[in-house]
Amino acid sequence: MASQILPLELIDRCIGSRITVILKNDREFTGTLLGFDDFVNMVLEDVTECQTLPSGERVKNKLQTTLLNGNNICILLPGSDGLD
Amino acid sequence: MASQILPLELIDRCIGSRITVILKNDREFTGTLLGFDDFVNMVLEDVTECQTLPSGERVKNKLQTTLLNGNNICILLPGSDGLD
Amino acid sequence: MASQILPLELIDRCIGSRITVILKNDREFTGTLLGFDDFVNMVLEDVTECQTLPSGERVKNKLQTTLLNGNNICILLPGSDGLD
Amino acid sequence: MASQILPLELIDRCIGSRITVILKNDREFTGTLLGFDDFVNMVLEDVTECQTLPSGERVKNKLQTTLLNGNNICILLPGSDGLD
Amino acid sequence: MASQILPLELIDRCIGSRITVILKNDREFTGTLLGFDDFVNMVLEDVTECQTLPSGERVKNKLQTTLLNGNNICILLPGSDGLD
Amino acid sequence: MASQILPLELIDRCIGSRITVILKNDREFTGTLLGFDDFVNMVLEDVTECQTLPSGERVKNKLQTTLLNGNNICILLPGSDGLD
């Protein structure tokens, strides 16, 4: 079996680094990963939420420490500092 | 492994403090956290619900003690006194 | 750890008192709480369902004893006699 | 702890009596309750399905013995012979 | 406790007979029940799918042996040969 | 109890034969069944995806080996080589 990178391993390596998280309702957050649990609930700090308006314009909001519910997370981009 | 902050730890530290809770249907509540359980069902008091109308206008309603169903919670902002 | 109020404790204290229950599809019921189980299925009596029409008008229907499915409950307001 | 009426107890008492069942997609059935199981799957006979058209008009269909999937049930009105 | 008819009992009695199955997305199938399992996945043969178009017109398609996923089933009408 | 055909039995007999699979979002795939597991995740080869456009037109795409997530499967038509 080819050596592989397990999903939780990848997230674990990302603690203390930047990460972009996209939820099932397409809401998008970029921040520094402080921690996560077995349900992939995630704690981020120094967070920016980026919303794409119907016009395509990208609006950014600064947030403080943020906790995201794992069962609503769709896509993770470890090491990403945002999609713009 | 870098030291990390576990999600439930973060919520636990927030008991007695202000917190903003955003549900999967985007309803947004800010209040003082009185307690929570393993399913992250949450009890808040001195609560304000903030609704963003299609026009973008923000409408606020004062609520008494409020219990939010954990499986409908999407985002938590510990220490936040609202997003305005 | 600060002392806290657990969600089920809060509901338990509400037995015999008025409560407002908002479902995930925004349907809103106010009644006297007769009982509930571990899945937070709830039995209410002397119930009023309050529907907000697109026009914003609030329409009220009197219902007899009502049982609400816990996995569809989003928000509980113990002690509330309705949101108007 | 105040004495309470447990949800399944309430349904159990309703066997042989009329009941109105509203599903998560707002479909509404009234019939005589023949039985139910732990998942609150329900068997009704002498059933009328009542649909509210966009115009507000209420259309009724007679059905024979009907089985409703418990995980799709939202509201139960034990003893009700319909909402009109 | 009044004698009752349990849901799975009712389905079991229907093996070899006609049944109408309505899914959560309102798709409607009538066929002869060949078998089912504990998750109420169902095997039907000699099947007609009946679709109601926005105009209200009812369109029918003949299908061969069909297997329906239990967790998507909403309503069962044992003994029914269709709703027209 | 009348002899019955169990759902997984029916699928098992279909290995190596043609099958049409319809997902909960109405996407429709026809292919040769190579295998499946207890969650009814399915492996198909020599696959055609058939999409019905709003106009009613049927558009077909050839795909290679395809794996379908069982919890998103709604309807199976064992032995079917497509619905046209």
Added chain:
Amino acid sequence: MASQILPLELIDRCIGSRITVILKNDREFTGTLLGFDDFVNMVLEDVTECQTLPSGERVKNKLQTTLLNGNNICILLPGSDGLD
């Protein structure tokens, strides 16, 4: 019983190769599979997300290492380098 290819076996063989993943909300990703776990959460690198605009136009975005939540995955095309 005819010999069959089990879904997880198929994914396992794909480690180190190209794969296209389509989510339940139709978002489409193609990349090299680095690893996956029992929940079919998947790690891809050298990733392209392909979005089909309402006009039918296909827009491509390059992404770095990407983790996809297994419970949101609908369709897998092992060995595929994209659907164009």
